Amino acid sequence: MLSASVGVACLLLGKASAQDSEARRLFEQRFKESLASPADLDAAFKFAEAANAVGEYEAAIGALERMLFFNPNLARVRLELGVLYFRLGSYGQARSYFKTALEQPGAPEDVKLAVQKFMGEIDRRQRISQFSGFVQVGARYQTNANAGPSNLNVRVLGFDATLDRAFAKRPDWNAFVIGGVRHVLDFDNQRGDTWETVAQTYLAQQAKVSTYDIQALEVTTGPRLAIPLDALPGISVRPYAIGALLGLSDTYYSSTAGLGAALSVPLPFASLEVGGEYRWRTFHNSSTYPLASQQSGELAGVFASTAVPLAYGVRAVVKGGLYDNDADVRSNGFRSSTVDVAFPFEVTLPLVSKPLSVTPSFGGSWYNYKAPNVLVDPNVKRRDRERHVGLALETPLTDLFSVGVQMQLSRNHSNLPNYRYRNFSVAFGPSLRF
Numbered sequence: 001m002l003s004a005s006v007g008v009a010c011l012l013l014g015k016a017s018a019q020d021s022e023a024r025r026l027f028e029q030r031f032k033e034s035l036a037s038p039a040d041l042d043a044a045f046k047f048a049e050a051a052n053a054v055g056e057y058e059a060a061i062g063a064l065e066r067m068l069f070f071n072p073n074l075a076r077v078r079l080e081l082g083v084l085y086f087r088l089g090s091y092g093q094a095r096s097y098f099k100t101a102l103e104q105p106g107a108p109e110d111v112k113l114a115v116q117k118f119m120g121e122i123d124r125r126q127r128i129s130q131f132s133g134f135v136q137v138g139a140r141y142q143t144n145a146n147a148g149p150s151n152l153n154v155r156v157l158g159f160d161a162t163l164d165r166a167f168a169k170r171p172d173w174n175a176f177v178i179g180g181v182r183h184v185l186d187f188d189n190q191r192g193d194t195w196e197t198v199a200q201t202y203l204a205q206q207a208k209v210s211t212y213d214i215q216a217l218e219v220t221t222g223p224r225l226a227i228p229l230d231a232l233p234g235i236s237v238r239p240y241a242i243g244a245l246l247g248l249s250d251t252y253y254s255s256t257a258g259l260g261a262a263l264s265v266p267l268p269f270a271s272l273e274v275g276g277e278y279r280w281r282t283f284h285n286s287s288t289y290p291l292a293s294q295q296s297g298e299l300a301g302v303f304a305s306t307a308v309p310l311a312y313g314v315r316a317v318v319k320g321g322l323y324d325n326d327a328d329v330r331s332n333g334f335r336s337s338t339v340d341v342a343f344p345f346e347v348t349l350p351l352v353s354k355p356l357s358v359t360p361s362f363g364g365s366w367y368n369y370k371a372p373n374v375l376v377d378p379n380v381k382r383r384d385r386e387r388h389v390g391l392a393l394e395t396p397l398t399d400l401f402s403v404g405v406q407m408q409l410s411r412n413h414s415n416l417p418n419y420r421y422r423n424f425s426v427a428f429g430p431s432l433r434f
Contacts, residue, residue: 026050048080057084075104079111082118091122098122117399127203128186131434135179136404138429145172145209147412147421154418159375169421174212176204176427191228196238197221211288219318220260234266242279251286254295270308277301294329314345330371331382338365359392359402374419385413394431403430 029040034178044063051060067074082097097114101107124130148169152162157298166337178201185195204214222240229235242258262275279299282294301323308316320339327333340363346355368380376382387410394404405428 026053045077046341058089073104075101075107075111078104079114082115086122088119088358091126095119118188126186130184130186131181133179133181133182134431134433135177136429136431137175137177138175138427139175140204140425140427141171141173142425143171144169144421144423145174145206145213146170147423149418150420150422151417155377155380155416157375158379163418169423170209172209172212173207174204176202176429178202191226193226194224195222196224196240211249213247213249215250216244216245218244218256224264224393232308234264236264238262238264242277249288251288252284253286253292254281254283256281258299258374270306272304272306274304277303295327295332297325297327297333299323299325310343312345314343317342317344331369331373333370334367335370336365336367339363354396357392357394359394361390361392363388376416380416382419383415384419387411387413397430400434401430401432404428 044067044238046268048060051057051063052202059082061084064077064084064189067077068081078097078101082101085091085094085097098119101111101115115421146167148167150169151165152165152168154161154163180198180200183197187193187195197416198221199217199219201218202214202216204212206212213295220240220242222238224236224238227235239261240259242256244254244256244259245252246254246256255278258277258279260275261278262273265272265274277300281296281299283295285291285293301321303319303321305317305319308318310316318339318341321337323338325332325334325336340361342359342361344357346357348355364385364387367382367384367386372378372381388408390406390408392404392406394402396402405426407424407426409422409424411422412420
């Protein structure tokens, strides 16, 4: 499956490269046409569109401003100029064009709505203290909510045994809330340094398998410091502190403290982030989880993510990481690697004003444990290979509200039958973004 997906990605990248070459050729052609007829407003507008498509915003601005010289009453041209200056981060100039677009006699209603949206975004971005976030509530069904083994034949103390059906896989529903808040404090200096704090939470209440009721909270906070490089404008580094709490079955299960750092690099047609983290994790015993403390220890890892535009409005979003976990009881320690690939795109449906977001995805995790678990098999180190495929659909109802559904099929292959399982989950519910 992985090799086929890589082949598809390479094919799409080849198409994207050809599409970029065609866009650049059209840009050069429109430039020659506009240069030959400087008073031709239609030629100037086509050149501005072609320049915008290849990221030549300054050239597009020059063409549109030349149109205003011949006809200063073009509200839509003033809107486009405002958008271009907005993309360049020149919010004062953008605001000026947006205001004059509204002042033009007979300005179309869609121009007025677009101006109001951009003006609101400028106000938000120019605030020293900025908040944004999301929250989703919904329900999830899983065919194997407790990650129980697919077969009742397991290993105990190195011998074959039959698992009690009370511990076999169980389907279940849950109600969940997932949310996140991001706060950015602008230092208001020339480099654009900020202080960013991100808080994320997940709450789930099971209908039957109450031992998997989850209450999770994680907070990261630290500065984002711009690195002034003329060759790569926009590059930044973010060192941060980490704090997390986890509850299971309505009891205090674990706490985490850690440090991390991430480097963000905006490339010409992609984005790239690389980083690393070190976490100290403490697990707490309870009547439900009497051996939890044996997992306490240190987790270190490196990660990377990138988003690359492909053909036909499709993006490839790739995330991966390598991790090393040292636990107090060595059989709970492991080395792992993860990779997730998603291809988000939008589809316009008949009779629907807002596009439907579609995101197919696939990924996997590989775990190699450092020592055998004597309670399972004292002679075998556990090795897990988890793979999953998914599909997410989301349709906006308003600028703030949307409703979505996420489906995922996962399967864990293990060299020990106790940990082999399959699970299909489907979750749905409304979301709010602000």
